[in-house]
Amino acid sequence: MIQLGVNIDHVATLRQARGTRYPSPIQAAVIAESAGADAITVHLREDRRHIQDRDVEILRDVIQTRMNLETAVTDEMLAHALRIRPQDACLVPEKREELTTEGGLDVVGQRAKVKAAINMLTEAGSRVSIFIDPDLKQIDAAKELGAPVIEIHTGRYAEAEDLHTMQLELERIRVAVAHGTKLGLRVNAGHGLHYHNVQKIAAIPDIRELNIGHAIVAQALFVGFKEAVREMKQLIEVSSRLSAS
Numbered sequence: 213m214i215q216l217g218v219n220i221d222h223v224a225t226l227r228q229a230r231g232t233r234y235p236s237p238i239q240a241a242v243i244a245e246s247a248g249a250d251a252i253t254v255h256l257r258e259d260r261r262h263i264q265d266r267d268v269e270i271l272r273d274v275i276q277t278r279m280n281l282e283t284a285v286t287d288e289m290l291a292h293a294l295r296i297r298p299q300d301a302c303l304v305p306e307k308r309e310e311l312t313t314e315g316g317l318d319v320v321g322q323r324a325k326v327k328a329a330i331n332m333l334t335e336a337g338s339r340v341s342i343f344i345d346p347d348l349k350q351i352d353a354a355k356e357l358g359a360p361v362i363e364i365h366t367g368r369y370a371e372a373e374d375l376h377t378m379q380l381e382l383e384r385i386r387v388a389v390a391h392g393t394k395l396g397l398r399v400n401a402g403h404g405l406h407y408h409n410v411q412k413i414a415a416i417p418d419i420r421e422l423n424i425g426h427a428i429v430a431q432a433l434f435v436g437f438k439e440a441v442r443e444m445k446q447l448i449e450v451s452s453r454l455s456a457s
């Protein structure tokens with residue numbers, strides 16, 4: 213069964229907008245787990261626009277499932293991840309000025325840097341994942357450098373403005389998942405997934421985990437956080453079962 217990692221970054225976005233104590237990402241993590249989340253994902257960005265260092269520290273003690281800590285490949289952020297020692301550490305690209313993560317990490321173009329990060333995090337006890345485009349060369353490089361997990365960036369599929377582009381992107385993701393799985397990698401996926409586009413991704417055989425945040429936090433405004441997580445978990449399960457039958 214596909215696992216669901218709930219990304220709680222945007223609970224913190226709302227808090228940071230006013231500098232209040234609420235809403236609490238810690239409370240969100242506890243509720244998400246009680247609603248069936250298999251992991252809690254947070255992205256401590258270099259500009260600290262949402263999740264803060266203190267959140268990550270508290271979450272590390274509170275999370276009962278797994279912490280999936282997304283981290284840029286910089287000295288500062290890696291030092292932080294090495295101190296936190298999350299169960300899963302996901303290497304992501306980061307641009308200060310971007311609205312949201314725009315693409316996958318360029319593993320091919322910075323092999324030495326990525327290899328060093330994988331080695332350090334693995335030694336610290338984290339399972340390392342690489343957030344990567346559905347690009348076979350990047351997947352081969354991730355495997356070559358020893359990453360046990362990849363997370364396929366689904367952003368282009370999610371942002372497609374017409375059906376034809378969406379189908380093309382979906383096919384790229386399907387091929388990438390099959391390729392990564394054949395190489396022996398655990399293949400996760402995520403970014404931009406919501407209640408109306410997750411079905412086709414969840415139906416792809418061999419995807420192990422979906423990381424979803426923005427849409428769940430948005431849905432929580434109307435149905436509550438627990439129900440929003442439950443609804444997403446159920447959609448994923450039904451779509452994955454239907455495709456298998």
Ligand SMILES: CC(=O)[C@@H](O)[C@H](O)COP(=O)(O)O
Pocket residue numbers: 219221254255257282304311312313343402403425
């Ligand atoms: C890497 C990724 O997909 C998530 O961390 C996502 O980026 C979080 O939201 P923001 O991009 O808005 O920080």
Ligand SMILES: NCC(=O)COP(=O)(O)O
Pocket residue numbers: 219253363401402403404405423424425426427
């Ligand atoms: N790695 C993807 C993630 O954590 C969630 O991204 P989004 O659902 O907030 O776009």
